[in-house]
Amino acid sequence: MTLRELLLKTRSYRRFYQDETIGAGDLKEIVENVRFTPSAANKQPLKFVIVTDASMGGKIFALLKWAAYLKDWDGPGPGERPSAYIVMLGNRKASPYIDGDYGIAMQTILLSAVEKGYGGCLIASYDKEKVRQLLDIPEELELSVVIALGKPKEEVVIDTAEDGDIKYWRDENRVHHVPKRSLEELIYKEV
Numbered sequence: 001m002t003l004r005e006l007l008l009k010t011r012s013y014r015r016f017y018q019d020e021t022i023g024a025g026d027l028k029e030i031v032e033n034v035r036f037t038p039s040a041a042n043k044q045p046l047k048f049v050i051v052t053d054a055s056m057g058g059k060i061f062a063l064l065k066w067a068a069y070l071k072d073w074d075g076p077g078p079g080e081r082p083s084a085y086i087v088m089l090g091n092r093k094a095s096p097y098i099d100g101d102y103g104i105a106m107q108t109i110l111l112s113a114v115e116k117g118y119g120g121c122l123i124a125s126y127d128k129e130k131v132r133q134l135l136d137i138p139e140e141l142e143l144s145v146v147i148a149l150g151k152p153k154e155e156v157v158i159d160t161a162e163d164g165d166i167k168y169w170r171d172e173n174r175v176h177h178v179p180k181r182s183l184e185e186l187i188y189k190e191v
Contacts, residue, residue: 001115008158010110011178012168013119014067015080016150022084022118024052027149030112031086034105040097046105049087049135059134060085064146065125069167082121082148087131089141102144109147119152161185 001009027050034046051057061082066075076082086109090098106122113120128143137143154176161179168178 006111006114010107010114011119011156011158011176012121013150013152013154013156014121014148014176015076015152015154016082016119016148017153018076018079018081018083018150020083020151021054022052022149024050026116026118027052027084027086030109030116033112034108037104037108039101039104040095043095043097043101045091045094045098046101047089047091047141049085049089049137051085051087051135052083054083056134057082057085060087060131060146061148063127063130063134064123064148066121066123067168068125070170073170080153081150083150085149086147087135087137088144088147089137090144091140092142093140106145106147113149117151118149120147120149122147 031048031050034048039045051060058081061075064075067073088102088105088109090102092098095101110120110122123146124144126146131137131143131146154174156176156178159177159179161181164181166179166181168176170176
């Protein structure tokens with residue numbers, strides 16, 4: 001698979017085949033790919049919590065907020081929930097440039113998941129303090145995103161954004177549409 005093909009398949013999936021589990025070995029391989037990515041000043045300030053236990057996953061699921069643009073949808077229903085999670089943590093004192101590390105790690109995890117036949121969704125809107133308590137995360141580590149993972153159960157397509165409208169939406173067949181700005185909109189200038 002080319003990088004472009006991998007990128008086109010790496011979408012934010014929000015419905016999964018919940019009964020298709022992801023083993024800890026696959027999650028460790030996905031996280032291990034982060035080891036080989038650039039890190040500002042090579043500080044490597046990130047840590048990860050891998051969650052495969054269904055009971056713990058259910059507790060985490062209850063603390064997440066799904067799809068802000070889909071006002072009439074509370075998230076995936078029973079049987080469509082993620083089967084695993086990766087919680088990304090960081091030590092901001094270890095690196096003032098941690099935000100770049102977060103971004104590289106997030107993309108690497110999602111690409112790695114798709115390469116293995118899974119899909120994921122980055123979730124930044126969740127009850128961080130309750131997740132901290134649930135997973136016994138020390139105060140010196142900040143919580144970044146929860147990455148929900150599983151075997152995708154939905155179709156996600158890329159559309160061209162019309163009139164600057166980038167809000168994702170679902171059609172009557174539950175196909176998830178993601179408008180993307182055109183290349184011409186992205187390039188500020190050519191010199």
